[in-house]
Amino acid sequence: MLFGRSKNLVGLDIGSSAIKLVELKESKGSFSLVKAGIEPLSSEAIVDGAIMDASLVVDTISKLNSSLGVKNINYGTSVSGHSVIVKKISLPAMSPEELAESIQWEAEQYIPFDINDVNLDYVLLDRTGEGDTMDVLLVAVKKDKINDYTSVISQTGKTPMLVDVDAFALQNAFEANYEIEPDRVVALANVGASVTNVNILQGGSTIFWRDISIGGNQFTDAVQRELHLPREQAESLKKGEPTGEYTLQSILPILNSVSEDVATELGKTLDFFAATSNTERVGKLYIAGGTARVYNIDHVLRDKFGFEVEILNPFKNVTYNESEFNPEWIADVGPSMAVAVGLAIRKLGD
Numbered sequence: 001m002l003f004g005r006s007k008n009l010v011g012l013d014i015g016s017s018a019i020k021l022v023e024l025k026e027s028k029g030s031f032s033l034v035k036a037g038i039e040p041l042s043s044e045a046i047v048d049g050a051i052m053d054a055s056l057v058v059d060t061i062s063k064l065n066s067s068l069g070v071k072n073i074n075y076g077t078s079v080s081g082h083s084v085i086v087k088k089i090s091l092p093a094m095s096p097e098e099l100a101e102s103i104q105w106e107a108e109q110y111i112p113f114d115i116n117d118v119n120l121d122y123v124l125l126d127r128t129g130e131g132d133t134m135d136v137l138l139v140a141v142k143k144d145k146i147n148d149y150t151s152v153i154s155q156t157g158k159t160p161m162l163v164d165v166d167a168f169a170l171q172n173a174f175e176a177n178y179e180i181e182p183d184r185v186v187a188l189a190n191v192g193a194s195v196t197n198v199n200i201l202q203g204g205s206t207i208f209w210r211d212i213s214i215g216g217n218q219f220t221d222a223v224q225r226e227l228h229l230p231r232e233q234a235e236s237l238k239k240g241e242p243t244g245e246y247t248l249q250s251i252l253p254i255l256n257s258v259s260e261d262v263a264t265e266l267g268k269t270l271d272f273f274a275a276t277s278n279t280e281r282v283g284k285l286y287i288a289g290g291t292a293r294v295y296n297i298d299h300v301l302r303d304k305f306g307f308e309v310e311i312l313n314p315f316k317n318v319t320y321n322e323s324e325f326n327p328e329w330i331a332d333v334g335p336s337m338a339v340a341v342g343l344a345i346r347k348l349g350d
Contacts, residue, residue, distance in 0.1 A: 008024075008025065008074070009075065009076040009161060010035070010072050010074065010076070011023070011024075011077075011339075012343065013169075013340040013343065014061075014077055015041070015339075016192065016195075017040065017041060017217075018039060018193075019038070019041055019061055020336055020339070021036065021064050023035035023036075031176065033315065033318050033319070035068045035069075036325065036330075036333075037068045038336060041057065043193075045060070049080060049145075049195065050145070051149070051152065054148070057152045061152060061158075062156045073157070073159050074158075074161045075153050076160070076162045077150070077160060077162075077164070077343065078339060079149055079164075080166035080167065080197050083141060084139070084140075084211070086209050088125065088135055089106065090136075093132055093133055099122075107120055107122075107138055111138075113140070118140040118141060118143060119140070119142075122136050123136070124136055146163050149163060150163065164343060164346060167206075167211070169342030170288060170342055171188060171199050171342065172341075172346065174312060176318075177313065178286075183202065183203060184202070184283055185201070185280045185281065187282045187286070190289045190339060191214075191215055191287055191297075192215045192289045193290065195211050195213060195215055196266065196291075198266070202280070212265050212269055214265045216290055218261060219291065219294055220235055222254050222255075222258050223238055223251060227254075238251075255295055255296060256296060262291075263300055267305065270305070285301060285305065286309075286310050287309065287310075288314070289336060293335055298310070313334050313335070314342070315337070
């Protein structure tokens with residue numbers, strides 16, 4: 001199920017450089033943190049969103065489950081990349097029953113894959129044109145991709161209850177932690193290791209989404225290339241941690257140069273949105289993902305776009321016991337956990 005919501009799910013974000021896990025407890029509309037953890041994943045395990053070494057992914061999830069003592073068996077995960085198609089389509093107004101019967105035929109016109117090879121889901125957004133038409137959000141994901149991601153969860157003894165899309169899980173995390181201004185247009189960017197998920201919202205509604213192929217690996221590669229360092233040292237340096245003879249100031253030009261590249265690619269997406277949309281321009285950008293912790297990236301993006309850029313905190317409105325979770329650790333890993341938090345908020349049937 002792509003759009004779906006169960007009680008008290010464990011959110012599992014299977015990323016290309018790390019696996020992130022979050023479990024929340026909801027009470028009277030607010031959330032408290034039950035479990036949270038992150039486990040690094042070898043760069044060979046997942047390439048371009050495709051699981052290449054399932055056994056390694058299974059071992060990493062199992063290690064995370066064991067170290068955190070996760071008892072809940074119900075898990076939600078998410079996907080992104082080339083195997084995921086998200087489109088807003090306009091259809092003649094019809095009843096929910098008629099839509100359910102005709103959606104597969106309608107979808108065939110918009111999905112570049114064999115319709116029998118995808119899992120299809122949809123949600124009615126709104127009606128326009130005085131009831132003559134209606135907007136539908138259509139999502140299709142290749143079945144083999146869903147099977148790959150749910151299989152690694154099943155092999156750890158857990159039950160995959162839903163599969164979401166990264167950009168929409170990010171939106172969940174944002175809406176649970178930030179006030180929604182009815183008419184303001186904001187962009188959410190989850191900058192992962194290899195892919196950046198972009199979701200542009202007006203009020204509480206998604207109006208544009210796109211995945212772009214750029215992320216934290218570009219920073220690591222640049223530091224490695226320029227300084228001839230092992231990958232582990234390059235990873236530490238890009239986060240602003242002094243390593244050996246190198247200080248933050250000595251590598252700042254390298255980081256800023258790659259941040260400019262990220263800004264350029266992100267700018268192309270924002271420009272395309274502005275050129276094809278009749279809404280207000282984006283007024284603020286929230287960045288999440290592990291790459292949001294790269295030193296100075298938010299300032300480079302702010303200078304590039306000329307509007308406010310903020311690092312998204314998915315635990316902003318989430319309470320937690322400081323004897324169980326170190327506030328410094330929460331602050332450090334927070335941006336990386338945004339998708340996992342968004343998944344942990346999901347409930348089947350809502």
